[in-house]
Amino acid sequence: MNYIKINNASVEFPIFDAQNRSIKSEIMKLGKRGIISSDSNGKHVTIKSLDSVSLSLEHGDKLGLIGNNGAGKSTLLKLISGIYEPSKGSITRKGKIVPLLDIALGMDDDSTGYQNIKLRGLLLGMTPAEIDSKRLEIAEFTELEDYLNLPIRTYSMGMRIRLAFAISTAVDPDVLLLDEVIGTGDASFIQKAEKRFNELKDRAKVIVLASHDNAVIRRICNKTAWLEGGKIKMIGETETIMREYEKCC
Numbered sequence: 001m002n003y004i005k006i007n008n009a010s011v012e013f014p015i016f017d018a019q020n021r022s023i024k025s026e027i028m029k030l031g032k033r034g035i036i037s038s039d040s041n042g043k044h045v046t047i048k049s050l051d052s053v054s055l056s057l058e059h060g061d062k063l064g065l066i067g068n069n070g071a072g073k074s075t076l077l078k079l080i081s082g083i084y085e086p087s088k089g090s091i092t093r094k095g096k097i098v099p100l101l102d103i104a105l106g107m108d109d110d111s112t113g114y115q116n117i118k119l120r121g122l123l124l125g126m127t128p129a130e131i132d133s134k135r136l137e138i139a140e141f142t143e144l145e146d147y148l149n150l151p152i153r154t155y156s157m158g159m160r161i162r163l164a165f166a167i168s169t170a171v172d173p174d175v176l177l178l179d180e181v182i183g184t185g186d187a188s189f190i191q192k193a194e195k196r197f198n199e200l201k202d203r204a205k206v207i208v209l210a211s212h213d214n215a216v217i218r219r220i221c222n223k224t225a226w227l228e229g230g231k232i233k234m235i236g237e238t239e240t241i242m243r244e245y246e247k248c249c
């Protein structure tokens with residue numbers, strides 16, 4: 001069964017103030033990399049973040065996305081998640097897709113920790129019954145105790161990250177999308193977070209992970225796609241692609 005099937009998809013963004021001088025000079029530079037196009041009078045300029053990408057993901061696929069800054073990795077994750085729809089081509093999505101692209105997204109400052117467990121849980125596609133059954137376990141993982149009854153505007157950054165991470169990793173995804181998530185917090189939390197993250201990734205049927213950390217890609221992914229200028233330059237078994245990538249980048 002294909003969870004994700006992308007057929008010749010492009011994602012484009014119109015640049016409305018392309019006549020502005022400083023933006024224009026930046027656009028000229030990007031144009032040389034082939035991702036900018038404009039009409040004949042230069043008024044309607046578009047950035048092509050993804051260009052004719054085809055890809056299918058099945059049960060067991062753990063796909064790494066690699067490539068330089070601006071290659072299109074985040075755009076591809078957002079296309080898979082449904083944040084973007086293709087301007088050309090098509091995508092079909094099946095199963096529960098959980099994007100962990102911004103772990104603090106959907107948190108409300110004036111709500112308590114417990115209320116945020118519910119809010120973000122719903123946003124990530126959990127049912128109210130599922131949230132209730134996981135509430136205690138999420139609370140315990142955060143170690144925030146009585147703080148969970150206070151509005152999260154009273155939390156430190158580290159406390160917010162603990163809460164957001166605990167909620168995000170309590171879901172049961174079919175397709176898990178990750179954009180360089182872990183790495184913040186104190187040392188003991190990072191250890192705990194890694195263990196929980198490993199459990200989450202084992203529950204997911206498909207993973208797509210964008211990273212600049214080659215060791216992380218090797219550890220997690222069995223397939224890798226190398227993106228360049230919005231196109232898939234190479235895709236295949238991780239070690240084969242990484243060797244080619246490391247030769248030139």
Ligand SMILES: Nc1ncnc2c1ncn2[C@@H]1O[C@H](COP(=O)(O)OP(=O)(O)OP(=O)(O)O)[C@@H](O)[C@H]1O
Pocket residue numbers: 013035047048049067068069070071072073074075076
């Ligand atoms: N909302 C947007 N509006 C206009 N251009 C965008 C937008 N989002 C991305 N782009 C452009 O699309 C291209 C791909 O960006 P993307 O963020 O997908 O790259 P990336 O591979 O994730 O880069 P990085 O490794 O730096 O995070 C870049 O040229 C970027 O400037």
